Amino acid sequence: xxxxxxxxxxxxxxxxxxxxxxxxxxxxxxxxxxxxxxxxxxxxxxxxxxxxxxxxxxxxxxxxxxxxxxxxxxxxxxxxxxxxxxxxxxxx
Amino acid sequence: xxxxxxxxxxxxxxxxxxxxxxxxxxxxxxxxxxxxxxxxxxxxxxxxxxxxxxxxxxxxxxxxxxxxxxxxxxxxxxxxxxxxxxxxxxxxxxxxxxxxxxxxxxxxxxxxxxxxxxxxxxxxxxxxxxxxxxxxxxxxxxxxxxxxxxxxxxxxxxxxxxxxxxxxxxxxxxxxxxxxxxxxxxxxxxxxxxxxxxxxxxxxx
Numbered sequence: 001x002x003x004x005x006x007x008x009x010x011x012x013x014x015x016x017x018x019x020x021x022x023x024x025x026x027x028x029x030x031x032x033x034x035x036x037x038x039x040x041x042x043x044x045x046x047x048x049x050x051x052x053x054x055x056x057x058x059x060x061x062x063x064x065x066x067x068x069x070x071x072x073x074x075x076x077x078x079x080x081x082x083x084x085x086x087x088x089x090x091x092x
Numbered sequence: 093x094x095x096x097x098x099x100x101x102x103x104x105x106x107x108x109x110x111x112x113x114x115x116x117x118x119x120x121x122x123x124x125x126x127x128x129x130x131x132x133x134x135x136x137x138x139x140x141x142x143x144x145x146x147x148x149x150x151x152x153x154x155x156x157x158x159x160x161x162x163x164x165x166x167x168x169x170x171x172x173x174x175x176x177x178x179x180x181x182x183x184x185x186x187x188x189x190x191x192x193x194x195x196x197x198x199x200x201x202x203x204x205x206x207x208x209x210x211x212x213x214x215x216x217x218x219x220x221x222x223x224x225x226x227x228x229x230x231x232x233x234x235x236x237x238x239x240x241x242x243x244x245x246x247x248x249x250x251x252x253x254x255x256x257x258x259x260x261x262x263x264x265x266x267x268x269x270x271x272x273x274x275x276x277x278x279x280x281x282x283x284x285x286x287x288x289x290x291x292x293x294x295x296x297x
Contacts, residue, residue, distance in 0.1 A: 023253050025200050027227065039183065042255045059254055061185075074231045078247040083254035 003038045003058045003086070010034055010092045011062060013084060021049030024088045028080075032092055033064035036081055044085060057085040143211035146177055147259060148280035150209060151291075152273040154186075155264045161188075168259065172209070179208045187250060188261040189287075194241050195248045196234065196287030197258045198226040204252040206259050210282055217286065227251060237288040260287040267294045 005011055015030035023045045037060070044055035062084050067076035107115070121127040150172060154161040164171035168184030184206060187195040199205065200223050205213040216222050226233050230247050234240070241247055250258045262284040268276060271294075278297045283289035 023201060025227075025251065025253060027200070039254075039256055045254065059256075061256070070228060074229055075243070075247065078230065078249070080227060080249040080251060082251045083256055085254070 001041050001056060001058060003060075005035045005038075005060060005086070005089060005091070007035050007037055011060075011089045012092050013062070014088050014090060016088070018046075021046055024084055025082065027069065028064065028082050028084070031064055031069050033062040033068065033082075036061040036063040039083065042085075044087075057087060059083055059085055060089065062089070139207075139212070142208060144209075144280075144282035144285065145277070146211075147206070147209035147282070147285045148277040149273075150175065150177070150186075150259070151261055151280045151285065152276040154261055155276055156273045161261075164261070177208065182208065182257050183255060184209070184259060185250075185256045186259050186261050187248065189263045191245070191263070193246050193248055194234075194287065195250060195258075195260045196226060196230055197250050197252060197260060198223060199252040200224065200227050201253055204257060206257040206285075208257075209259055210285060214282070234288060237283070239289055260285050262287075262291040265291050265293050 010032060011034070012032045013024065013028050013030060039059040039061060041056045042059050043053045044057045047053070047055040060083070061081050063079050063081050065076060066073035066078040066080060069080060118132065121132070122129055150164065153175065154164050160171065163174070164186050165188060168186040169179045169182070172179045172184060189195055203213055203218040205217060207213070222233065227249060230249050231241055234247070252258055262280065264276070265279055268279070279292040279294070281289060281292060284291045
């Protein structure tokens with residue numbers, strides 16, 4: 001399975017609110033960051049939650065600047081890294 | 093209130109819903125020959141045997157063996173296996189503190205934690221306050237733990253949201269030149285490996 005994004009690439013998390021078991025935190029939806037690393041391919045937890053191991057997805061660690069996530073961040077250059085599956089990411 | 097003494101929760105107290113549920117599931121597992129009580133006891137013993145002493149061994153080795161440290165940062169799971177530590181199927185990501193960067197770990201969705209190296213997480217790690225505030229205002233949270241991170245040091249929060257588990261490699265304290273890995277292990281605390289504290293100073297042991 002080829003990873004669509006590469007380390008260092010800018011990405012945006014989809015602003016998407018599907019029902020069910022989702023492992024993309026609310027606070028990061030719609031925010032932009034940079035691919036920190038490609039973690040590998042894992043079963044999509046949105047399907048695993050229903051005992052379906054049938055939808056492998058590439059998982060990334062995406063690094064966000066605190067000031068791109070929060071208004072009035074403590075320090076703009078502090079960061080937060082979040083693990084996000086490929087179908088939640090779009091290029092910028 | 094006397095029957096609700098906090099240090100004797102089992103004393104004269106009706107079982108909670110979840111305690112009853114646990115007992116019922118255990119009985120069913122045994123009755124249906126899925127798991128025997130002995131197997132369950134054995135699994136609990138395996139879980140109880142895990143603890144911060146394992147993480148401390150990994151950290152002390154990284155502090156004393158530069159080649160191992162490189163392997164640990166490149167692939168945490170493989171480096172732990174090399175030391176004979178069973179990390180299961182989860183992928184371990186080790187993040188290194190430096191003079192310029194301080195790392196801290198949280199799971200905002202639930203309570204993902206490197207149990208294979210640190211054992212059972214502390215209650216505060218699972219609290220809503222820690223989980224929400226560490227993402228939003230990490231410096232304030234760290235200050236409440238007694239850790240003031242200087243303004244010129246970058247704070248990196250790691251939200252453990254999916255299949256990775258994280259361990260902080262703390263900075264090796266000054267004044268420990270020539271210490272053996274076994275001595276250094278004594279300085280490595282659970283909280284230092286979560287990132288809410290520094291490793292202990294040599295004078296502390």
